[in-house]
Amino acid sequence: MIHHCSLQVRSYEVDGYNHVNNAVYLNYLEYARMEFLKAIGFDYRLMRERGYSLLVARVYIEYKHPAEPDDYLTIITTPIKKQKTSGVFKQTIWKGEKMICSAEVTWVCVDSHGRPVRIPHELDSPELNPKKEDIDGSIH
């Protein structure tokens, strides 16, 4: 599963350089992961109702080129690792052929006490597993 979604930079997302602010990219990546979950039919709302959450445990992000208001950006999201209670997405943001940034985001499933647990079987999705060719795509 390689998931694409896109968005256009909004005027209020830029900083004093007229560039998308560094922190805003983390919002974009979150948006793309939520779209990924919807695309694979993962019922995140139900998961929350049952007291489970997918939390972000680690982010590694490299900023390559700035983006500006009105730029159309594409975000590509791919699972590259899945372990018992956690997993890793590789996410890249593109403006046409130019890579704007590249990130790896580690998530962990926690119960209502914040303890790492397996994703409950009936909620889990095979699409959270990386395909063979996507394993080891790590950037660091």
Place this chain on the structure above:
Amino acid sequence: MIHHCSLQVRSYEVDGYNHVNNAVYLNYLEYARMEFLKAIGFDYRLMRERGYSLLVARVYIEYKHPAEPDDYLTIITTPIKKQKTSGVFKQTIWKGEKMICSAEVTWVCVDSHGRPVRIPHELDSPELNPKKEDIDGSIH
């Protein structure tokens, strides 16, 4: 009760003009209202736990002068109206002697179904009432 609090503009709060973004002032005003509530001993956390909320129903805001990174700002918060289920704060933001913006914010107390209700008696505070001299301070 006229309440003062202050903050310093942070680099990530400005837009492409290097001015504090319009929407950010609403965050500053929210911050100042929460500080006001703490200052008068209003137990907002307890109120939430009992299923009540103070929601913002209306904001009127006039932007007078821009603010920039590192500017020290003072926010003055004063109740100017109190009715059965709602009330109005006048809030002004200052950079030294210069007024940056001026606002009126109408809040309403709602129960867990979103219905306007009186603030429960044991949670209410006389300090939410305007003093005589602060009534009619309305800017529009």
Place this chain on the structure above:
Amino acid sequence: MIHHCSLQVRSYEVDGYNHVNNAVYLNYLEYARMEFLKAIGFDYRLMRERGYSLLVARVYIEYKHPAEPDDYLTIITTPIKKQKTSGVFKQTIWKGEKMICSAEVTWVCVDSHGRPVRIPHELDSPELNPKKEDIDGSIH
């Protein structure tokens, strides 16, 4: 000219109530105004390059109903007043038939010294003028 645009609420735009944060609506409105300007062919970038800006001078906003993550929202933008150096947009945000909020936003054209000036003739657009039937649509 009545302009429609739409967006979907993103997960990171909500507050501790799981509702779109009050200040975020001002961002949505800014987004819609920028889309309006594009739709009427107003060259905002050129205007900035020449040292002019359209600043927000006043916002009056009424919050009617909360919006939540994934809600599809439509924003309607209509000029309701135009004066020498300023003008007013009425903007409403809808979730289907339900009005989420209603706002009036006053803009002013300023030169590079921040002084109110007419929009330079070659940049101005008749579409910034209200149509007869949209005048007096004021909500306060």
Place this chain on the structure above:
Amino acid sequence: MIHHCSLQVRSYEVDGYNHVNNAVYLNYLEYARMEFLKAIGFDYRLMRERGYSLLVARVYIEYKHPAEPDDYLTIITTPIKKQKTSGVFKQTIWKGEKMICSAEVTWVCVDSHGRPVRIPHELDSPELNPKKEDIDGSIH
């Protein structure tokens, strides 16, 4: 140079979990780096005026524990690497004795064309160099 600064979590900085949103920590870290620069007398404004910028090239961040509204947080910033055109800060955020998150932020100095260059000699500061004991403090 080990620099401490502190802030209190504001109500509008939390997400639907009532936890500080992941992206907001990047804002906190930016705030702390700007405070670090002020503390060592680095004239960032002058640097910008001369056409140079310090850009963030990479961030690695681990989220350890959530923070909530009103939490007092301390941010510790330490240079752990300095190279010709770039450097690395280690930054940790604490709530009392509890580490909320830990990050490494790589900056690069660029000229007005976005090309990596040395920090101009008269603007550079020895305090951007790590002390011996702070080298190799890397978390990944």
